[in-house]
Amino acid sequence: MLTNDLHIALRPLLASYDPQQIVVVTGQDVNACRPEIAALGYPVLTMQGGEENKSIVAVQHIWDFLLEHNITRRGLLICFGGGIVTDLGGFAASTYKRGLNYINIPTTLLAMVDASTGGKTGFNYAGLxxxxxxxxxxxxxxxxxxLLDTLSAEQLLSGYAEMLKTALLDGSELFNALLQYDLDTMPVADLAPLIERCLAVKERIVQSDPHEQGLRKALNLGHTVGHALEELGLQPSAISHQPSENRQSSNRQLLHGYAVLYGLIAELYLSVVRLGMSREPLQQLTQLMLHYYGRPQCKCSDREHLIALMEQDKKNERTAEINCTLIHSIGQPAINQVISRSEMNEALDYLFSL
Ligand SMILES: NC(=O)c1ccc[n+]([C@@H]2O[C@H](COP(=O)([O-])OP(=O)(O)OC[C@H]3O[C@@H](n4cnc5c(N)ncnc54)[C@H](O)[C@@H]3O)[C@@H](O)[C@H]2O)c1
Known part of the structure; x- marks a missing residue:
C-alpha cells in the first residue's frame, strides 16, 4: 500500500489487533530521526545497524523481545526500518511460535522498492x-x-540501483524514466511514481513465482557478483577500503545497492558477450557509476576470493558453479546462466578496469 499519511494507512490495519499484542522493531538511526515510531505508542526494540549485525544474535533479540511482551500467535510485529530490519523482523516473525503476523514499514528507498515486499526474510550466516x-x-x-526525507544521498543511490535492476527486467520505458530522475538533487517527491512502477514489476514477477522456482530468479540480476562483493566485507579477512572518490565513505561497509550496481555492470558485460545484448545499457550504467557511485574498492587479488564466494551462492543448483541472471535486452531476462570461471574473470576485469 502506497500512502503519504502513515497513521491514516495504519489505523484500519491495526484495528483488528489487541493493542497489548503489538510491538515494533526498528533500527538505531531510524529511531533517532523518525518521530513516527514513538508516536505509534507500542513497545519498541531498536536494533544495531550494519550487515555484520544481521545475524542469528539479532534474531534472538527479537524473539526475546516478543517473549518479554508476552506476544501470542495472535499478536503483530511491526518492522519499521531499512531492509536489514525488515529481513530480520520477517524471519523472527516466520519462526516465532510457528508464525506471527508482521507488517513492514520500509524507511529506505531500497526497502521500499525491494526488501520489504515479496516475502524473502533472513540473516547472514558463516560470512554468507x-x-x-x-x-x-x-x-x-x-x-x-x-519517510525518505531523512535518508542520506548515498542511501538513496543504493535504492536507486535496485530500481535500475527492476527496470532492466521490465522494459525501456521504465529504464528511461529512471534515467531522467535528477540524481544531482534527488527530490523525494519525484520518486513516488517511480517507486510505484518498480513495485508493480516486482509484484508481477513474485506473484507468478512466489518461491523462486523460475521467473523470480530474474530479480537476482546483478546479485551474483553483488552479493560476493558484499560478502568480501563480511569475511574475517575483509578488504581494507582505500580512500577514493567513492561517494561512500571509505571506511564503511559496501552498501547493498552499490554492490548491486557493480554487479549489474559485470553481469551486463556478460550479457553483451554471451547473449549479444546492445552495449548501450552497459555504457549508461558505467557512466552512472563513474559520476555518482565511484568505483568498487576491490583489488585484483580479490578476484579469486570473489569467484569462490560466487560458487557458494545459494542460487546455485549444483555446487561449484556460478549461476547468474543475464538479459538478452532490456525487458528480456535469461535466468540460470551458468558462467565459467574464465568468463567471470573477464567480467570482473572489465568492472575493475573502469
Ligand atoms: N528480502 C529481500 O527481498 C531483499 C531485497 C533486497 C535487499 N535485501 C536486504 O536489504 C538490506 C539492505 O537494506 P537497506 O539498504 O535498507 O539498508 P539498511 O537496512 O542497512 O538501512 C540503511 C541505513 O539507513 C538508516 N535508515 C533507514 N531509514 C532511514 C530514514 N528514513 N532516515 C534516515 N536513516 C534511515 C538505517 O538505520 C541504516 O543505517 C540488505 O541486507 C539486503 O540483503 C533484502
Missing amino acids: KNCIGSFYVPVETVICPP
Missing part, C-alpha cells in the same frame, strides 16, 4: 549473505515516501 532464511509474506507493506 542471507544464508539462512524463509519465505514469509507480511500481512501488509506500507510504503510512505515522505
Whole structure:
C-alpha cells in the first residue's frame, strides 16, 4: 500500500489487533530521526545497524523481545526500518511460535522498492549473505515516501540501483524514466511514481513465482557478483577500503545497492558477450557509476576470493558453479546462466578496469 499519511494507512490495519499484542522493531538511526515510531505508542526494540549485525544474535533479540511482551500467535510485529530490519523482523516473525503476523514499514528507498515486499526474510550466516532464511509474506507493506526525507544521498543511490535492476527486467520505458530522475538533487517527491512502477514489476514477477522456482530468479540480476562483493566485507579477512572518490565513505561497509550496481555492470558485460545484448545499457550504467557511485574498492587479488564466494551462492543448483541472471535486452531476462570461471574473470576485469 502506497500512502503519504502513515497513521491514516495504519489505523484500519491495526484495528483488528489487541493493542497489548503489538510491538515494533526498528533500527538505531531510524529511531533517532523518525518521530513516527514513538508516536505509534507500542513497545519498541531498536536494533544495531550494519550487515555484520544481521545475524542469528539479532534474531534472538527479537524473539526475546516478543517473549518479554508476552506476544501470542495472535499478536503483530511491526518492522519499521531499512531492509536489514525488515529481513530480520520477517524471519523472527516466520519462526516465532510457528508464525506471527508482521507488517513492514520500509524507511529506505531500497526497502521500499525491494526488501520489504515479496516475502524473502533472513540473516547472514558463516560470512554468507542471507544464508539462512524463509519465505514469509507480511500481512501488509506500507510504503510512505515522505519517510525518505531523512535518508542520506548515498542511501538513496543504493535504492536507486535496485530500481535500475527492476527496470532492466521490465522494459525501456521504465529504464528511461529512471534515467531522467535528477540524481544531482534527488527530490523525494519525484520518486513516488517511480517507486510505484518498480513495485508493480516486482509484484508481477513474485506473484507468478512466489518461491523462486523460475521467473523470480530474474530479480537476482546483478546479485551474483553483488552479493560476493558484499560478502568480501563480511569475511574475517575483509578488504581494507582505500580512500577514493567513492561517494561512500571509505571506511564503511559496501552498501547493498552499490554492490548491486557493480554487479549489474559485470553481469551486463556478460550479457553483451554471451547473449549479444546492445552495449548501450552497459555504457549508461558505467557512466552512472563513474559520476555518482565511484568505483568498487576491490583489488585484483580479490578476484579469486570473489569467484569462490560466487560458487557458494545459494542460487546455485549444483555446487561449484556460478549461476547468474543475464538479459538478452532490456525487458528480456535469461535466468540460470551458468558462467565459467574464465568468463567471470573477464567480467570482473572489465568492472575493475573502469
Ligand atoms: N528480502 C529481500 O527481498 C531483499 C531485497 C533486497 C535487499 N535485501 C536486504 O536489504 C538490506 C539492505 O537494506 P537497506 O539498504 O535498507 O539498508 P539498511 O537496512 O542497512 O538501512 C540503511 C541505513 O539507513 C538508516 N535508515 C533507514 N531509514 C532511514 C530514514 N528514513 N532516515 C534516515 N536513516 C534511515 C538505517 O538505520 C541504516 O543505517 C540488505 O541486507 C539486503 O540483503 C533484502
